[in-house]
Amino acid sequence: MQEIRLRASGIVNELVREGITHVITLPDSETKFMYDAIRKAGDITVVPVCREGEAIPIAAGLWAAGKKPVVIIQNSGLYESGDALRGLGIGVNLPVVMFIGYRGYKRHGDTPDTAARFLEPYLHTWGVPFYLLEYDSDLDRIPMAFKHAARDSTPVAVLVGVEYADESV
Amino acid sequence: MIEYGDAVKVISKERGDAVVITTMTQSGFWGQVSTHKNLDIGIANGMGKASSVGLGVALGRPDRKVIVLDGDGSLLMNLGSLVTVAGQQPANFYHFVFDNGVYAITGGQPVPGHEMVDYAGLARAAGYRNAYSFADVETLATELPGIMAKPGPVLVNIKSKTVLPRGPVDQTWESNKRMPAALRAVRKTLTGS
Numbered sequence: 001m002q003e004i005r006l007r008a009s010g011i012v013n014e015l016v017r018e019g020i021t022h023v024i025t026l027p028d029s030e031t032k033f034m035y036d037a038i039r040k041a042g043d044i045t046v047v048p049v050c051r052e053g054e055a056i057p058i059a060a061g062l063w064a065a066g067k068k069p070v071v072i073i074q075n076s077g078l079y080e081s082g083d084a085l086r087g088l089g090i091g092v093n094l095p096v097v098m099f100i101g102y103r104g105y106k107r108h109g110d111t112p113d114t115a116a117r118f119l120e121p122y123l124h125t126w127g128v129p130f131y132l133l134e135y136d137s138d139l140d141r142i143p144m145a146f147k148h149a150a151r152d153s154t155p156v157a158v159l160v161g162v163e164y165a166d167e168s169v
Numbered sequence: 170m171i172e173y174g175d176a177v178k179v180i181s182k183e184r185g186d187a188v189v190i191t192t193m194t195q196s197g198f199w200g201q202v203s204t205h206k207n208l209d210i211g212i213a214n215g216m217g218k219a220s221s222v223g224l225g226v227a228l229g230r231p232d233r234k235v236i237v238l239d240g241d242g243s244l245l246m247n248l249g250s251l252v253t254v255a256g257q258q259p260a261n262f263y264h265f266v267f268d269n270g271v272y273a274i275t276g277g278q279p280v281p282g283h284e285m286v287d288y289a290g291l292a293r294a295a296g297y298r299n300a301y302s303f304a305d306v307e308t309l310a311t312e313l314p315g316i317m318a319k320p321g322p323v324l325v326n327i328k329s330k331t332v333l334p335r336g337p338v339d340q341t342w343e344s345n346k347r348m349p350a351a352l353r354a355v356r357k358t359l360t361g362s
Binding site: 051063064065094 | 190210218349
């Protein structure tokens, strides 16, 4: 039987509690169950994008319209979004939380995937604060990330270090 | 071919209380005619993301029209946004593309596919509800009221005369404060906070 470490439903509950109105996303292999859980919850509008670089600018527009969006993309998509993060995230002091699929993450090291190896140095270089989720017991880091983004008016990342569990098995 | 200054005058007459997102050369010309600067967001150094910011505003405030003044080079940098916009079918989204065939801001180098790309055709194929192309300002002025009365998403391609900037790109601490300030001004106007 599969060990449940991080339930997508737990994260969606946190998003609902935070009053999130829109999730802007390009699905990846790590977030399938997250995507399903958001659709099932029905309280949040999902905005699919063709390329991750669109996500932060759409979030900026939604924020200007008074909404509270989050971005859900993979680490490789974050790299593709670099200039959008610079210009329309950091550059406009956008208080947005980005859930980043930590593809390739191995908590014990020995990480062959550069998408994983570069993620934390990348965020440090750009000055983007981040929080790591690996277990349901880490869910209290989500409200911390939202408070951080609002307090400093800045993009904050939540790194999702494991695949969300399929709760149906 | 249509002069930028003439095109923005025609668009401003149909603006009403729309939020207007501009980028690159369009921002300067729009600034000369806009009468609601607290509803304008100029996207500087945005690498083609004006349409994406506009989509966000349009989804967040479906009761209010959103006008995007895009450039052909900018749209080419974010061409997938046509499909993303069409996927949402925002009825309040009006997307103008100033099509001069060049990257004016960097000195007039031709964009890929210039004189071949049909932006209105791309928009139609992506799923925009309507798309048009104009090469003379008289026809644009005659047709635009009817176009703006119909639901979006709509793309209006404007065959434009090239205008090259006279000086270097404005990159100062003050100029870099404009975009965050504009986002907050629009948010305050739309939400009161």
